[in-house]
Amino acid sequence: MDVKNGGGRGHKRRNICMGILVGIIVIIIIVVILAFTVFKAKRPVIQIDSIALDDLSVSLDIARLRVNINVTVDTDISVKNPNKVGFNYAPTSALLNYKGQLIGEVPIPAGKISAGETAGMNLTLTLMADRLLSNSDLYSDVLSGALPMNTYTKISGKVSILNVFKVHVVSSSSCDFTVNISNRTVGDRQCKYKTKL
Structure with a gap:
């Protein structure tokens, strides 16, 4: 039993x-x-909302064929997180380039964008004039009245799904534009965006 x-x-x-x-x-x-x-991870979407001149001063040193220049560019960026969970991104920088040469940058601290939220960032990029002293193209571009420039921003981080799966995501933007010296405006803006998981 x-x-x-x-x-x-x-x-x-x-x-x-x-x-x-x-x-x-x-x-x-x-x-x-x-x-x-x-909860499938989706790519964050970065977008340049506006690029505008905050400050521009140019003077020609004809004797030395040199240009003294100061440029400050205000850039408004928005980053949309389409995920059902928050997106944590690492510290990074926004870059200002002239014909492929880095001439200015501004740090972007690490942060978090909540689920479904769009975060706006206002960035002020100031040209580091000393970096252009040896650039032979600058003088002729200033005489022509148009400076070709580019801003580049890349944001990378992780989306944590149910605190189990961590997916690495990267989003970047590259905008070519022209600084019109005579009327102090920004024109011919063309932006390209890339995102990847």
Whole structure:
């Protein structure tokens, strides 16, 4: 009689263990399905909303064929997080370039963009004039009245799905534009955007 009861208890324990195991497997399957459907990582979208001149001063040193120049560019950027969870991004920098040469940068501190939120960033890029002293193109571009420039911003970070899956995401923008010296405006703006997981 005791042997039969012992066998029954063992069978009951085995059934409980099997039930718990099946329950765990079902939960894992649900988590995986949610991670790859509802909570599937989407690329953050970075966009340049505006580029405007904040300051511009130019003077020609004709004797030395040199240009003394100061340029400050205000750039408004928005980053949209289309995910169902927050997006944490690492510290980075926005860059100001002249014909492929880095002439200014501004740091962007690390931060977080909540689920479905669009975060705006106002960046002020100031030209480091000493970096252009040896550039032979600058003098002729100033005489022509148009300075070709570029801003480049890359934001990278992670989307944590259900605190289990961490997906690395990167979004970047590159905008070519022209600084019109005579009327102190920005024109011919062409932007390219890239995102990848």
